[in-house]
Amino acid sequence: MAEIFQQLINALLLGCTYTLIAIGFNLFFGALNVVHFSHGDVCILGAFMTLILYGLAKLLGLVTFLPGYVFVPLLILMAMVLTGLIGTFFERVVIRPFRYAPLLMVLVATVALGMVVRETVRLSFPHGSNPQIFPRILPQTSFQWEGVLIRLDSLIIFGTTIFLISMMFLFIKRTRIGAAIRAVSQDTEAAAMMGINIDRTVAVTFLIGSVLGAIAGILIGAYNNIIRFDMGLMGGVKGFSAAVVGGLGNVYGAIIGGLILGLVETFAAAFIPGGTPYTDVFAFLVVIFFLIFKPSGILGEKVYEKV
Amino acid sequence: MLPRTIGRAVILLAVEAFFFILFAAFMKTDETGKVIAFLLFFIGLGVMFKKWEKARLTLTGLFKELKIVAGAGFVAMLLTLPFIFQASPYLIHICVMAGLFAILALGLNFQLGSTNVVNFATAASYGIGAYASALLAVHFHISFWLGLLVGGSLASIFGLLLGIPCMKTKDYYLSLVTIAFGLIVYILLNNFSWTGGPNGIPNIPPPSLFGHSFKEPLSLFGYQLPFQSNYYYLIFLLVGGSLFVAHRLHHSRVGLTWNAIREDEIAARCHGIDVTWYKILAFCIDAFFGGVAGTVYSHYIGFISPENFAFIVSVVVVTMVILGGMDNVFGVIIGAILLTILPEKFRAFEDFRVLIYGLIVVTMLMFRPQGLFPQKMRIYKK
Numbered sequence: 001m002a003e004i005f006q007q008l009i010n011a012l013l014l015g016c017t018y019t020l021i022a023i024g025f026n027l028f029f030g031a032l033n034v035v036h037f038s039h040g041d042v043c044i045l046g047a048f049m050t051l052i053l054y055g056l057a058k059l060l061g062l063v064t065f066l067p068g069y070v071f072v073p074l075l076i077l078m079a080m081v082l083t084g085l086i087g088t089f090f091e092r093v094v095i096r097p098f099r100y101a102p103l104l105m106v107l108v109a110t111v112a113l114g115m116v117v118r119e120t121v122r123l124s125f126p127h128g129s130n131p132q133i134f135p136r137i138l139p140q141t142s143f144q145w146e147g148v149l150i151r152l153d154s155l156i157i158f159g160t161t162i163f164l165i166s167m168m169f170l171f172i173k174r175t176r177i178g179a180a181i182r183a184v185s186q187d188t189e190a191a192a193m194m195g196i197n198i199d200r201t202v203a204v205t206f207l208i209g210s211v212l213g214a215i216a217g218i219l220i221g222a223y224n225n226i227i228r229f230d231m232g233l234m235g236g237v238k239g240f241s242a243a244v245v246g247g248l249g250n251v252y253g254a255i256i257g258g259l260i261l262g263l264v265e266t267f268a269a270a271f272i273p274g275g276t277p278y279t280d281v282f283a284f285l286v287v288i289f290f291l292i293f294k295p296s297g298i299l300g301e302k303v304y305e306k307v
Numbered sequence: 308m309l310p311r312t313i314g315r316a317v318i319l320l321a322v323e324a325f326f327f328i329l330f331a332a333f334m335k336t337d338e339t340g341k342v343i344a345f346l347l348f349f350i351g352l353g354v355m356f357k358k359w360e361k362a363r364l365t366l367t368g369l370f371k372e373l374k375i376v377a378g379a380g381f382v383a384m385l386l387t388l389p390f391i392f393q394a395s396p397y398l399i400h401i402c403v404m405a406g407l408f409a410i411l412a413l414g415l416n417f418q419l420g421s422t423n424v425v426n427f428a429t430a431a432s433y434g435i436g437a438y439a440s441a442l443l444a445v446h447f448h449i450s451f452w453l454g455l456l457v458g459g460s461l462a463s464i465f466g467l468l469l470g471i472p473c474m475k476t477k478d479y480y481l482s483l484v485t486i487a488f489g490l491i492v493y494i495l496l497n498n499f500s501w502t503g504g505p506n507g508i509p510n511i512p513p514p515s516l517f518g519h520s521f522k523e524p525l526s527l528f529g530y531q532l533p534f535q536s537n538y539y540y541l542i543f544l545l546v547g548g549s550l551f552v553a554h555r556l557h558h559s560r561v562g563l564t565w566n567a568i569r570e571d572e573i574a575a576r577c578h579g580i581d582v583t584w585y586k587i588l589a590f591c592i593d594a595f596f597g598g599v600a601g602t603v604y605s606h607y608i609g610f611i612s613p614e615n616f617a618f619i620v621s622v623v624v625v626t627m628v629i630l631g632g633m634d635n636v637f638g639v640i641i642g643a644i645l646l647t648i649l650p651e652k653f654r655a656f657e658d659f660r661v662l663i664y665g666l667i668v669v670t671m672l673m674f675r676p677q678g679l680f681p682q683k684m685r686i687y688k689k
Contacts, residue, residue, distance in 0.1 A: 035479040097673050103478050104425055105672050108625060111427070111482075112668035115622060119662035233618065237486055244483060277498040284487040291484060292475050 002147040007270045013154050013223065015262030016161040020216035021239025022246065022254035023168065024209030029249045030185030031205040034095055034106055038114030039213055040236020041121075042087045044229075046214025047134065047221035048121050049079040054135045072137045080214045087210025088203050096199075114236065122229040131228045134221035157219045164215060165255070168208060172251070177204055185249070213239075234280070241287040247300025256298055260286070316376045319369050323377065327384045331391050334398050334648070342652045385543065389525075389536035396533035403535060403607065405647040406542035407600045412627040412643040413549045413636060414596025417589045419625060420634035420682070421557070421565035424586060428469055428485040429597055429624045431492035432462040434616030436598025437605035438502055441511045444606070451514030455602045462598025463591045465492075470590035474583050477572075489618055496613040507612025511605050514541075521606075538607050545603065546640070549596060553636045556592075563685070565589060566634070619661060626668050632678030641680060 021043050028036045036042075053075055062071065094113050098106040122128035138153035172178035180201045183191040192198050220235070221227040242261045246253025261283050268275045268282040275282070290297065333345045356363055370377050392398040411429055418424040439461045440454030449457070469488050473481050496502050503509075513522040521537040556562050564585050567575040576582050605611045623646065631642020646667075650660045671678065 035482075037482075094669060101676070102423075104419075104423055105676060107425055107479065107482055108629065109669050109672045111622060112626070112665040112672075115619070115665035116662055116669065119659070119665065123658060123662065234490075237483070237490065240479075240483055241487070244480065248479075278494065281491050281494055284491050287487060288472050288484055291480055292472050295476055295480060 003270075005146075005148050007266050009148070009150065009154065010270075011262040011266035012259070013157060013262070014266060015259035016158060017216045017220050017235075017258075018238055018242040018261050019165070019255050019258030020161060020212045020219070021235060022242035022258050023165070023251055024213045025240050025243035026246075026249055026251050026254050027181070027205050027209040029243070030251075031181065031202050032095070032099070032188075035110070035240065035248075036090075036095065036206075036209075037107065037110040037236060037240070038090065038117055038232075039087075039209070040234070040239055041114045041117040041232030042083060042090065042210050043213035043217040043235055043239070044220075044227065044232035045086060045117060045121065046079055046083040046217035047227045048125075048132075048217075048229075049082050049214070050075060050137070050218050050221065051132060051134060051227070053078055053082075054137075075137065076215075076218055079218060080211045083214035083217075084207045084211040087213070088206045091203060091206040096202075114232065118229050118232055125229070128229055131226040134225050134227050136222075136225065138222045153222060157223060160215065160219070164212060168212065169251075171208070177201070181205055238280075238283065241283065244297055245287060245290050247297030250297070250299045253297055253299040312373070315369055316373055319373055319377055320380045322366065322369075323380050323384065331388070333652075334392070334401070335395070337652075339653065339655055382547075386540075389532045389539050390527075390530060393530065393532055396535045399533060399535040399539050401648055401651050403538045403542050405644045406539075406546045407604055408624065408627060408647050409546050409640045409643040410542075410549050410596050410600040411624045412631065412639045413546075413553045414593040414600075415624050416553065416628050416634060416636065416639045417556070417565065418593050419628050420639065421562060421569060422586060422589045423569035424473070424589060425482045425625075426485045426590070426593065427482060427618070427621045427625065428489040428492070429593070430616045430618065430620035431469075431489045432465055432594035432597030433601040433604070433620065434492060434496060434611075434613070435465050435594075436462040436601030437611050437616070438496065438508070438601075439598070440602040441508045441605040441611055442502070444512050445508060445510065448512075451512075451602070451606050452516075454606070455599060458602035459595045459598040462601065463595040465598075466590040466592075466594025467587060469594070470587040473590065474586060486618070489621055493613055493617055496616065503612070505613060507610060507615075508605075509610045511609045511611070513609065514606050538603070542603060545599065549599075550636060550640065557634070557636060558685075561585070561588070566685075569634075622668075623664055626664050629668055629671055629678060632680040632682060634682040635678070635680050638678055638680030638682075642678070 021040060024039050024043070025035065028034055028039070057071070057075065066074070090113060094109055095106060098109060125132060138156055140151075140153065142149055142151040144150075172181055180191070180196045181204065183194065183196055184198060184201045184205075188198060191201075216239075217227075217232075217235070220231070238261060239258075242257035243254055244257065245260055246255065246257025264286050265279045265283050269279045272278075272282075329345075329349075333342075333349075336342055336345060356366075388402065389399055392402075411433060414432075415426060415429050418426045436458035440449075440451070440458035443449040443454050443457060444451065469485065473484050476484055497505050513520055515521060519525075519537075521541075522534055523537075524534050525532040525536045525540075564575070564580055567578070567580060568582055568585060572582060601616075604615070624643075627642040627646050628639050629642070630646060631640065632638030646664070650657075650663075653660075656663075
């Protein structure tokens with residue numbers, strides 16, 4: 001029983017990061033009908049941003065100067081904002097020119113953009129192809145509860161995710177910009193006719209999505225203590241998969257999809273003998289299964305093709 | 308009339324020879340400065356060609372009029388390439404790799420170019436062909452020539468398997484399936500024990516023909532050519548064959564159907580086109596080409612590992628198709644050749660290779676989405 005519970009915690013954690021990435025995919029798809037294939041790389045960029053800022057702070061002596069509970073949130077906040085701005089910049093430069101072009105073009109362009117981001121990260125770090133050690137910004141203590149080992153950092157990760165997601169929902173439900181985002185995702189043309197500034201709304205959407213993604217990247221780095229330049233490829237594909245399983249375009253679906261993927265992966269690793277190297281294969285098989293039998297995802301509405 | 312034709316043919320061959328010598332000289336330079344000078348010269352030539360309408364019309368007219376002479380001259384010149392590069396096997400190696408990628412790009416072109424199906428699993432079919440033939444050769448001593456067929460067919464079956472789930476999906480979902488498939492194949496190759504895991508398969512025997520092993524130098528007309536020339540001629544034949552198939556397919560009903568699906572899938576379906584069947588056909592043919600290329604690669608290098616078939620390879624092939632010009636078979640080949648040779652010429656910037664691939668795709672899509680050599684309008688004679 002304790003074993004299952006332990007695995008459930010792991011699944012929940014993995015699901016949290018997938019959810020954070022998947023929300024980005026859903027927001028972008030809602031706003032622009034676009035899948036931003038380099039979103040995973042933007043997310044991992046958040047972790048690398050933290051790494052760079054941490055190095056800078058170390059150089060300036062801020063690490064010892066400020067107490068940890070002030071310094072770490074500040075660090076993460078700065079990394080978030082920077083990554084969010086980068087995400088918005090990508091939208092402006094790479095995605096906007098293709099707004100009225102065939103889907104294929106923006107698809108290939110974002111895949112290529114992901115490659116550019118990965119390589120830039122790899123080249124701008126010394127020995128960039130090797131895993132980089134991520135600073136231990138979260139407390140490393142853990143405690144036992146009914147035979148289950150709980151790490152304090154996993155609790156923090158879980159809490160942060162829930163907090164951020166609820167903040168995002170509040171933002172979308174309660175603010176004017178949130179209403180604009182919902183309007184654009186329902187019908188872009190009608191929203192434009194009602195006087196909503198589409199470009200600005202889309203930019204805000206990308207800002208929110210990238211900030212949440214950056215958090216996912218930072219959490220992944222903080223939990224594993226290492227980051228690699230090419231984690232973004234897998235992260236992006238998984239996040240997109242989670243979004244598809246939950247229903248692309250539906251923000252609530254991201255949570256369900258993320259949790260399903262997290263569960264499948266953790267349980268495949270834990271309970272299928274010799275399954276550990278094949279966790280990704282199981283996850284992808286589940287995604288392909290969903291695409292064949294329920295392409296609109298769990299919460300997605302069935303889309304009818306219009307001529 | 309005849310002397311005039313001969314005169315024109317001579318001019319044509321001279322133009323071809325001029326470009327061929329330029330190309331050979333370009334291949335032989337290895338200083339970055341000179342390479343850049345050559346490139347600038349080529350670009351200047353291209354711009355001049357574009358601006359100077361009279362010369363362009365005359366030249367294209369010549370090529371159209373004397374198609375057979377032009378083709379024969381071109382083939383003859385390419386056949387002499389190993390003799391010119393006799394002293395530097397490395398250059399022949401680059402040509403072989405360019406040929407391999409040309410086959411891959413031609414295969415992908417059926418999907419990406421003709422049918423508008425974005426397939427990011429090229430590396431998977433490439434890898435399946437390579438692994439299948441290598442395993443057969445190492446464990447069961449099956450000859451390369453049979454392996455070529457088996458590798459191609461197995462990859463084709465893989466294409467079918469990939470095509471079935473893809474038929475239920477479109478656009479983004481479809482790319483997700485292909486990316487997932489590519490990653491699955493990569494992970495499996497990396498983890499199965501019978502594929503050698505991350506260490507791959509070493510010591511794959513070279514092919515042999517009429518008792519002549521491809522690992523031995525080729526002696527032709529009293530010249531000793533390095534062993535790479537064997538593969539050069541093999542790949543020359545294979546590219547020629549693929550080109551023929553691709554060209555014929557493009558101008559057949561099948562190619563036209565693919566284009567119809569690309570333009571508007573619903574309209575195509577309304578006209579009674581079996582969209583599913585034609586898309587699966589594109590998947591299978593693409594995978595067959597990939598499998599053949601993989602087989603040649605594994606036997607040529609003699610060693611394969613999963614790293615040779617990672618996701619990045621698929622993206623590189625997509626880059627080639629986009630750069631060359633979607634749905635233009637000659638353009639695609641030129642794209643493949645350019646993107647294989649240029650990185651080798653800029654070895655000093657080896658680290659930036661992938662970055663530059665990415666930048667090329669993004670800028671091409673923004674400023675010249677139709678590629679360097681766009682597809683020509685289909686012209687039907689009355």
